[in-house]
Amino acid sequence: MATAVLGLQWGDEGKGKITHLLAREADMVVRFNGGPNAGHTVIDRGVKFGTHLVPAGVFYAGTVNVLAGGMVVDLEVLREEVESIAAHVGRTPELLIAENAHLILPYHRLLEELEGSGAHFGTTRRGIAPAYRDKAAKIGIRAGDLLRPEKLAKRLEWRLDLLRRQWPGKEEVGRLDVAELTEELLRISEPFVDSVGDATAAIAAALEKKEAVLFEGAQGTLLDIDHGTYPFVTSSSTTYAGLGNSIGIPEPGVAQRLGVVKAYQTRVGAGPFPTELDDEVGAGFRERGGEFGVTTGRPRRCGWLDLVALRYAVALNGATDLALTKIDVLTGCDEIKVCRAYSYEGRKIDRFPLSGEVLEGCEPIYEALPGWQEPLEGIDAIGDLPAAAAAYVAAIEEAAGAPIEIVSTGPEPEATIYRGL
Numbered sequence: 001m002a003t004a005v006l007g008l009q010w011g012d013e014g015k016g017k018i019t020h021l022l023a024r025e026a027d028m029v030v031r032f033n034g035g036p037n038a039g040h041t042v043i044d045r046g047v048k049f050g051t052h053l054v055p056a057g058v059f060y061a062g063t064v065n066v067l068a069g070g071m072v073v074d075l076e077v078l079r080e081e082v083e084s085i086a087a088h089v090g091r092t093p094e095l096l097i098a099e100n101a102h103l104i105l106p107y108h109r110l111l112e113e114l115e116g117s118g119a120h121f122g123t124t125r126r127g128i129a130p131a132y133r134d135k136a137a138k139i140g141i142r143a144g145d146l147l148r149p150e151k152l153a154k155r156l157e158w159r160l161d162l163l164r165r166q167w168p169g170k171e172e173v174g175r176l177d178v179a180e181l182t183e184e185l186l187r188i189s190e191p192f193v194d195s196v197g198d199a200t201a202a203i204a205a206a207l208e209k210k211e212a213v214l215f216e217g218a219q220g221t222l223l224d225i226d227h228g229t230y231p232f233v234t235s236s237s238t239t240y241a242g243l244g245n246s247i248g249i250p251e252p253g254v255a256q257r258l259g260v261v262k263a264y265q266t267r268v269g270a271g272p273f274p275t276e277l278d279d280e281v282g283a284g285f286r287e288r289g290g291e292f293g294v295t296t297g298r299p300r301r302c303g304w305l306d307l308v309a310l311r312y313a314v315a316l317n318g319a320t321d322l323a324l325t326k327i328d329v330l331t332g333c334d335e336i337k338v339c340r341a342y343s344y345e346g347r348k349i350d351r352f353p354l355s356g357e358v359l360e361g362c363e364p365i366y367e368a369l370p371g372w373q374e375p376l377e378g379i380d381a382i383g384d385l386p387a388a389a390a391a392y393v394a395a396i397e398e399a400a401g402a403p404i405e406i407v408s409t410g411p412e413p414e415a416t417i418y419r420g421l
Helices: 013-027 075-089 107-117 119-120 128-138 141-149 147-165 180-195 199-208 241-247 280-289 305-319 358-361 387-400
Strands: 004-007 028-031 040-044 047-051 064-067 094-098 213-216 256-262 266-267 301-305 320-327 334-346 348-349 365-372 404-408 417-418
Touching: 004 013, 004 241, 013 040, 013 213, 013 256, 013 320, 013 404, 028 199, 040 358, 047 075, 064 199, 075 180, 094 180, 094 199, 107 128, 107 147, 141 180, 147 180, 180 348, 199 213, 199 241, 241 305, 256 305, 256 387, 280 301, 305 334, 305 387, 320 387, 365 387, 387 404
Parallel strands: 004 213, 004 256, 028 064, 028 213, 064 094, 256 320, 320 404
Antiparallel strands: 040 047, 266 301, 334 348, 334 365, 404 417
16 A cells, blocks of 8 residues: 655654654655755664655665655765665665656755855755756756766756856856866765666556555645745645656555644744744743754744644645644643634634735634643553543544544654554
């Protein structure tokens, strides 16, 4: 059976733990969007990892790990991650890098600094947006170009010429050298050249054979380039709709679309956030939940769960079921609030606005729910949760219109409640 794991908030929902758990049973794990701007926290055999590019199956023997065409890949980051994980598991993970996946090169990070876009939009400054922009402008470098070094140098020469014309007099741009850049790229990519290939054909074959294929999304629905809180979004499609385009299979037939939602709301960087808490409650979520970016280390903005946004994300992805994470962070709250609707210019609205500017003007309309004081450690069934915690789970299910099949009560793999999966 094919499963897609999709974030339903502004990223950082805890997808790393969920994909790591589900990858145990997968024959193939496919990462289908984004680049090293995504950070997944994984605890494998007692060791904590912060991964950015590698699919979750790298921790398990015999699993094929695919970096699909919808990604942008920084080979230097990929090499560091693969070497670190290989040392941990005692073998080199099996990778397949789509030949049409675009590469992040040093000048992409430089461009983000020169343009100041990272500071304005609160991005990770990893060169993601410039790499996707090159892709759309048809001037990007793709993984398949590594198989043709003589063509690679010519494409880089053309790209650097364009950069010099766009940024005349900039010493950082003038110092970029085609020969050095080509040599460095071929050196870094050397371990991966044999892994570059036709990812679409491999995924299609796995689906045809009814293998267990896990599609792993990065970031979250509300950061989608088309359907998120534009312009404070990422540069790729983070929703299920983007999956088929990324892998080159229009109807992949994914039976389970598992949406991951955190028990409260967080956001990194700039952008509207109606339920944000700039007080001791929000600070408590940040401290207890370890809410600091895996990629950047930046503190995350924290707030109450936004059910308006969750309903939107569930509908947009056609989520069949949910995984609820970090419910343990709410332990100790006497009262828990959830946002049921917004007030905008004196009107009550219960639909998530498509405009980031409109969302900026929305005030949350809260419903208060009872909290709980009992710790959640060691609980392995929904029915054994404190009554208020079980009621909170039920309230989220009712609002989202989808059943919660996984509840995470801590970062460790064993701190997980399964219901029916």
